[in-house]
Amino acid sequence: MNPSLPNYLKKQEGKRLFDLGDIACAWGALYAKCSFYAGYPITPASEIAEFLSKELPRTGGRFIQMEDEIASMAAIIGAAWAGARSMTATSGPGFSLMQENIGYAVMTETPCVVVNVQRSGPSTGQATKPAQGDMMQARWGTHGDHEMVALCPNSAQECFDLTVRSFDIAHALRVPVLLMLDGEVGHLRETFDLKLPETGLNLPKPPSPSDAPPFGGNPVPPQVLFGEGRYLHVTGSTHKPDGTRDVTTPEVHDQLVRRLCRKVDQNRHALKDVEKDIPRNSKTVVLCYGAPSRPAAAAVEEARKEGLKAGYLRLRTVWPFPGDELEKLPRSVETVLVPEMNLGQMSREAERFTDRKVVCASKVGGVCHTMREILSKLREVS
């Protein structure tokens, strides 16, 4: 279930590498003891599959290239019930195909990690260019009521760190975790260390598998697996705590779906992960995530040199959305500026939590914002 790190990886621990964000993510998977990967080629995520096809077998894990992303998502869920720590990686079009089975993972409480290296859409769009157009698809892509956990790195090091964290969260809460890279971060080449991060997340320990029901009772039920002689019944249909199907009793569905949402919601503070620098007298706060947060940080620094009172708030956990951070902004803040590589997805979410003016600095077309672009927007709104 949770094997120790293979010697092959122990030997390389602490090494500093210079490589793609995608590759840092794949290294993170190895150090998170990922034991199963299924995927389908797609730009700009293929490097993750290529790397793991070579390295995963060296750590005792298994890799398979499936016929499409639907099958990839299905296979990682099947493998998880067989005891694997499993993962897939894709980009927008494949992420769309995975949505039904992501919902299945939510409903059956299957721990797994889905990496989406976002590219410019809709449809085939600019297949090789980066975007952040899937932020709302991550939140609401699968049908039915649900909560979602999604993380968003902005450097190669964070690709490594947050991949490890994604596995931790997936297994602590028995949920699928979405790791939302963008093509810019995935194809960014920089240094990173093969060093396991301090998780820092205060997640609940799931009850140990005993006679407790595997699909109810506790907010996070114990993880029982195939092969333990429990005659597990796993279904995406509405089910009772023992796993057997009951699709007609209103209370059974109500209790199940509310519990599935509650187990994420009641851990929203443990899951919260922001980087912030909001001085008391700030007038404008830049709210950002992923690739645009890099030029945004530089723009805030420049703006301060010019005398503008600017703050910086970056989301590493994007879902659940840390609305409380916006609710408790200093009174001096008049504007929240959101640079994002879409036409305004997270900025719209921000509007739900603050009465200040929210301005989206959109950029689409497959190119990330420059520092100057964000700086001039900062001047404009300040």
Next chain:
Amino acid sequence: MDHPLVKYLRPGTIPSTFCPGCGCGMVLNCLLSAIEKKKVDPKDIVMVTGIGCSSWIPSPMFKCDTLHTTHGRAVAFATGVKLMMPDKKVLIIAGDGDLSGIGGNHLVHAAHRNIDLGVMMVNNRIYGMTGGQCSPTTPSDLYTTTTPYGNLDQPMMAAELMVSAGANYVARWTTYHVRQLTKAMEELMQGEGFRFLEIISQCPTHFEKDSKRTPTEILDFYKENSIPVAEAKEAYDGQLGSRLTVGALAERKRDGYMRRLEAVERKLRADMEGEAQKNAAGTREGKK
């Protein structure tokens, strides 16, 4: 006294949810008989199913580890299970709509991969659970709830497709042939590589809505219209009136996916150990 096979069922699953005269009960009976005969421990089986009437055979009736998945994807889920549980028998029961329609791509690829799964396709030639719509195996010209002017398509020949896709074992029988079915299910459980069994099964509620045939009349029809593969002069084309060719369509001895995978992994481990020893020797040399 309980029926000798009741011990394999989850408590409280009888009476079943199947319509009177449905073939699914017979499929379950054959499967449990095969398990009993071969003394297979249900703890060594993982059942994976999709969506549709026949997927309700193991879910919830058969007492074993069961993964009741999304529509059409059972084979893909099962691939993940098998890769991480190579010692288990991973079996799939689903219908013609599930396996050859929405999940057709997964079925073809699992066969071409020759991965060690046993698939039972219960072919009632119609979408039963949703109310009798046309399926990929519905005979041409048949009236269904979505082909009110007759079915324009030709029926898909799933078993023949599996032969050409590279499955190690492919057979077709009907629910009339309970002994042969049981035997074929034993074949699914004991062999290597991808193993596919098409079971022509009756749906008195929907498929026979216009014919008004009783279940026993349908079984008699299956009996009279079946012909062993070896004796068939014409290929079965899935049409009404065409003679059902029954029996094994392929019995190959190719290495299964798991055997090939394990061989690669063994070689990789040996290479890594060799490399480590060479490095250790090199370090000792260096120290001298």
